[in-house]
Amino acid sequence: MPKSNSIPISKQLSSIKALGKGSELEKAIATTILVYNSRAGNDGKMSKTEVKDLLHTQFQNFTQGQEAKPKYKELMKDLDEDSTGQMAFEDFMILLLSMTLMSDLFNEIRQTKNTK
Template identity: 60%
Template sequence: MGGCLHSSQDHTIHTEGEPGPPAAPAFTSTPKKMPKSISISKQLASIKALKKGSDLEKAIATVALIFKNSSDPDGKLGKSTAKNLLQTQYRNFTEGEEAKPKYQDILSDLDEHTENKLDFEDFMILLLSITVMSDLLQNIWSAKITK
């Protein structure tokens, strides 16, 4: 999907008590699995670099943790799992979009994915593609912000 090239750079997550650089967190495709019974907020709290992280950093880390908790041991999502995540975790962006040709194109690309599985990069491209074409994004852009 999307034709992006993958980076071969190794990234790791440093949790509480582990030595590591104070840089922003990065994720690897084969980190230790956190038990699925632990809430995402507790998993986020366990990542030392996010203790003072921005809202954007925490949002991306949340996506990464949801992906990791849903992926197979190889760090990939099956198409049916990806579609289920869209319906359960991203429904405000997907609801009512089914009739749009662009949405159908995005899902068609997912169905035609050669491996039948998505890595994290492909999943992020899927989310961003749906976000950009969604009515909810238009509502967000037009919302009046009051202080």
């Protein structure tokens, strides 16, 4: 669950002056950090249960339709088996990357030509 005293991410982003000059990729990574931090405890970690909830609420377009894939099942099983376990930001990023690479949306995006 998000911290009740957390500052909205949009407000956090607008308050970081360096991002005004940042690239799209830098902004995307900064947003990921801010979303994670808004849910992490004071130790900078999230419970695996919270990570699973975050994936279902904030990453659903990448996880949609993945339930039958063995790798997805393996990742979810790891989150379910040890609900008292904690996840650091670095492990969270690896999880996001793994979920992204196996997603159907990733393949659709890669096949789309940039129209700029």
